[in-house]
Amino acid sequence: MTHKGTATFIAQRTSAVILLPLAIWFLAGAVAHTGSTYEEVRAWLATPLNAGLMGALILTGAFHMRIGVNEIVDDYAPASSRGLWKLLNLLAAAGVAGISIYSLVVLAA
């Protein structure tokens, strides 16, 4: 948050606002699928609408959580290790996004 502070601030807030309705959809879907069979879960996730919303939730969430954890790294990690933590953070967030989008494409195809 040193040289790109304002852009990061706006990106964090914008993704937060996008996540609010997606979180409501997600919680509703989670409650509706407690106790569902594999076939029911798969059918639910495989519709284009639900796959799209889940993809939007994961992508926006990965983007948002990377910013948040970078902020925590800036506050707590010693300067010498910040770059490594931020790289690991990027790889984890990108991994979560990549594996989820791949899976959703497989499901909805």
Added chain:
Amino acid sequence: MAASITHRATGIALYSGTVVLAVWIFATALGAEAFRPVGAILSSPIGQMALSGYVWALIFHAFNGLRHLYWDQGRGLDLKSARATALAAFAASFGLAAVIVVAGLMNRAG
């Protein structure tokens, strides 16, 4: 103060939860065989407790995030308002999380 550190703690919890969500989606895409162990862990008592905690973390982080968005407007920044909205975020998140967890358990019981 407490709400600030809880915002970060729930953020970290949601990070882990998103990894679990990705694993769950991946297992669903792989097929019934791959989904079985993931579904078994999530529906075990420990899995259900973790999911309940995840629900609360998501709701608290969302409510406390609304406080941040409100502060960004330059409002609610005095100590008295900040304390009142912090208390509201804790109370509302516990209440709503309890409703959602009970709804899920009732739905599961059929």
